[in-house]
Amino acid sequence: MSLLFNSYPLARSALFSLDAETAHELTLSSLQKAYDCRLTRGLMASRPEKPCRLMGLSFRNPIGLAAGLDKNGAHIDALGNLGFGFVEVGTVTPKPQPGNPKPRMFRLPRAEALINRLGFNNKGLDAFIANVRKSEWRNHGGILGLNIGKNAATPIERAVDDYLIGLEGVYPHADYVTVNISSPNTQNLRALQGQEELTGLLAPLQEKRKALADLHGRHVPMVVKIAPDLDIEQIDIIAALLPRYGVDGVIATNTTLSRESVRGLPHAGETGGLSGPPVHALSLRVIERLRGQLGIAFPIIGVGGVVSGKQAQEKTAAGANAIQLYTGLIYRGPALIGECVRALG
Incomplete structure (x- = not known):
């Protein structure tokens, strides 16, 4: 285990003394600087192996980075160097947008949780693609997911236009594309999970993807990211x-959006999406129901509340084929990646 990985608890104390979003940006900047230096790049490198295949893709291991940490795809290689089998970046929208007003990210340390209402803050599709094109992650066997969404200013009834623009833009550069219809921080976005709305989105995306596959001579898998707050009927639809x-x-x-398990904690009343261990049980419920409805062969990526190898095991026991991390990294550091890979071994 890298000395840098083991020293993360010390770094966390300093980072947690800062505003959460400032600490987030400083961490990415520092990680990038360490990666750009060959000496520290080697000290940070980790390659835990547990090969698997999913969606026709070969993964070095089934532990990935969830979207949201690197919204602009500016740190793909540095993040991948920490030991992930796959890295997902975004959410990207067609046009640049600043997101919601600050402060918009809050820690709940007693629950090892975060609340964010960032609102798809990103530099837009052109800058995102430029960053992705510079990365070498895919050239070295890493799997790259590109996550697309809609601009806040786009009316929900025109959302499909933004997703089609996003799909066309990222398609040549992705190993898979994620259609994000479940962020709680873009007004009405979760309405796209309804039967009529989802049909109206997926049908044109399917047609566009067929045309792009013919144009580029390759099939790029498309996945959909859903919310933990769905009822059984919605999951089944x-x-x-x-x-x-x-x-x-x-x-x-x-x-x-639930605050049931964090009620009374500082910042629990902030609006936005809650992540970390409070989401774990909600995620398991959705995964179990999906697996029961979709059968054993349909790929499911589990994310939400994994802060140890034990939670990773519980995700796969519920039916997940692969796992993504985000909030657990903030509280546990990069050593969590290898721990999860070993737990699934």
Whole structure:
């Protein structure tokens, strides 16, 4: 285990003394600087191996980075160097947008949780693609997912236009594309999870993907990321629609609006999506229901509340084929990646 990985608890104390979003930006900047230096790059390198195949893709290991940490795809190689089998970046929108007003990210340390209402803050599709093109992660066997969403200013009834622009833009540069319809921080976005709305989104995306596959001579898997706050009927509707429209996999789940398990904690009343261990049980419920409805072969990526190898095991026991991390990294550091790979061994 790298000395730098083991020293993360000391770094965390300093980072947690800063505003959460400032600490987030400083961490990415520092990680990038360490990667750009050959000496520290080697000290940070980790390659835990547990090969698997999913959606026709070969993964070095089934532990990935969830979208949201690197919204602009500016740090793909540095993040991949920490030991991930796959890295997902975004969410990107067609046009640049600043997101919601600050402060918009809050720690709940007693629950090892975060609340964010960032609102798809990003530099837009052109800058995102430029960053992705510079990365070498895919050239060295890393799997890259590109996550697309809609601009806040785009009316929900025109959301499909933004997703089609996003799909066309990222398609040549992705190993898989994630359609994010579950962030709670873009007004009305979660309405796209309804039967009529999801049908109206997936049908044109399926047609566009077929045309792009013909144009580029390769099939790029498309997955949909859903919320943890769905009821059983909503989960079943989504499970019926995904294979009908050629969707290759599902990511379960995004952040939750529930505050049941953090009530009374400082910042628990902040609006936004709650992530970390409070989402774990909600995510398991969705994964279990999806697996029951979709059968054993349909790919499910589990995310939400994994802060130890034990939670990773519970995700796979519920039916997940692969796992993504985000909030657990903030509280545990990069050593969590290898711990999860070993737990699934």
